[in-house]
Amino acid sequence: MDQGRRDALRISTVLGLAVAAGLFSSDEVAAEEWNKNAFDAKDFNGATKGMGAVGIAVSKDVIINAPDIAENGAVVPMTVSTALPNVQQIAILIEKNPNTLSANFTIPAGTEPSISTRVKMRQTSNVFALVKANGKWLMASKEIKVTLGGCGG
Amino acid sequence: MADPMRVRALEKDGTTEVKILMKHDMETGLRKDDAGNLVPAHFIQQVSVKHNDTEVLSAQFGTSVSKDPFLAFKFKGGAKGDKVIVSWIDTSGDKRTDEAIIA
Numbered sequence: 001m002d003q004g005r006r007d008a009l010r011i012s013t014v015l016g017l018a019v020a021a022g023l024f025s026s027d028e029v030a031a032e033e034w035n036k037n038a039f040d041a042k043d044f045n046g047a048t049k050g051m052g053a054v055g056i057a058v059s060k061d062v063i064i065n066a067p068d069i070a071e072n073g074a075v076v077p078m079t080v081s082t083a084l085p086n087v088q089q090i091a092i093l094i095e096k097n098p099n100t101l102s103a104n105f106t107i108p109a110g111t112e113p114s115i116s117t118r119v120k121m122r123q124t125s126n127v128f129a130l131v132k133a134n135g136k137w138l139m140a141s142k143e144i145k146v147t148l149g150g151c152g153g
Numbered sequence: 154m155a156d157p158m159r160v161r162a163l164e165k166d167g168t169t170e171v172k173i174l175m176k177h178d179m180e181t182g183l184r185k186d187d188a189g190n191l192v193p194a195h196f197i198q199q200v201s202v203k204h205n206d207t208e209v210l211s212a213q214f215g216t217s218v219s220k221d222p223f224l225a226f227k228f229k230g231g232a233k234g235d236k237v238i239v240s241w242i243d244t245s246g247d248k249r250t251d252e253a254i255i256a
Contacts, residue, residue, distance in 0.1 A: 032211065034198045039215040075219045094217060098183055102217040111209050112168070116225035120181070120217045 038101050044128065047093055047101040053130055053137045062140035064129045073121040073146040080129040081114035082138075089132035090115050096125035121146045155243075160253035162237040169231030169255055171202060171209075173224040173239050181216040195244055197222060203238045204231050231255045 038050025048056060066078035080090050090113060091104040102119045113131065121127075124145045131138045156176035163170050175197060182194025194216060202210040202224075209228040231237070233255050240250040 032199075032213075034213055039213070077223075079225075097217050098181070099215050099217060101215050103215065104213045106211045108208055108210070110207075110230055111226060111228040114226060115210075116223070118219040118223045120179075120219050 032106070035104065038104065039099060041100055042098070044093060044095060044100055047099075048130070048137075051091060051101070051104065051130075053091075053132070056130065056137040056139050059131075059138035059140065062129050062131045062138050064127060064140050064142045066127065066142060066144055068143075069145045069147065070121060071147050073123070073148055075118050076121050076144060076146070077116070077118050078127070079114060079116040080131070081112075082131050082133065084113065084131065084133040084138070087113035087131055087133045088135075089130070091130040092117070092119060093128040093130065094119065094121055094125055095128065097122050155247050155249040158239055158241075158249060158251040160237060160239050160251050162231065162253045162255040164231050164233050164255045168227050168229055169204070169235075169237070170227045171225065171237055171239075171253075173200075173202070173222075175200075175222045175224075175241060175249070177221060177241075177243065179214075179216070179218055179220045179222065183216075197241045197243045200224070200239065200241045202226075203240075204228065205235060209237075 035050060038047050041047040041050050061082050061084050063081045064078060070076040080092060087107050089106055092102040093100050094102050103117060105115050107113055126141050126143050128139055128141045159174040161172045177197050180192050180195040184192045186192050196216050197214050200212040201208060210226055235255045236252050237255060238252040242248045
């Protein structure tokens with residue numbers, strides 16, 4: 001095997017371990033690495049697997065506040081909230097988008113478990129809101145009809 | 154250089170409401186320009202919101218957050234005059250940090 005390539009491999013391995021061990025402080029914004037596996041997933045199962053969300057239970061305690069019909073799929077406003085205590089994470093997934101996972105929020109203690117944002121929807125689809133509370137994953141879904149798709153091509 | 158965000162923070166009865174409007178095209182990598190060429194993906198991946206030195210929200214975005222992303226949420230413990238600092242980083246490594254004083 002070519003020696004230069006071996007050295008490069010060895011060095012990159014050492015650097016990787018050093019970062020993992022926290023020897024180098026990572027970027028201030030990117031305190032946690034962007035979850036590529038979850039965001040690249042093309043379906044619900046892939047996205048939730050990437051997020052490490054297992055044992056997801058449908059719950060009426062998770063509330064999706066969004067329009068029934070979105071005229072413009074490029075800008076669909078929605079609020080995901082819950083009255084549950086100890087919420088650690090809130091995620092928004094859109095079933096029929098090219099990539100299912102839209103956004104994933106980490107909720108520290110003291111922050112209310114209610115997030116408003118705006119998402120793009122390619123077509124009429126189920127939208128899933130996932131909430132991790134007390135270590136358990138809960139979910140609600142809502143179908144939003146889209147008259148004009150927002151991932152234009 | 155990325156365009157500035159608009160950040161508003163309003164305290165009422167011990168709870169601070171934060172509203173953020175980022176300025177970003179949020180290209181999915183699937184859109185074609187007028188000439189029919191794919192526009193490369195370019196979107197905000199991570200957002201961090203801090204009150205003083207404490208993180209009050211962190212978010213990861215995929216391609217399907219709307220252009221010029223909007224976020225609104227509330228946290229407890231902010232006081233009028235405190236700073237709320239918002240930072241993001243996108244797929245090209247571009248960064249932007251803006252702050253607001255809680256009113």
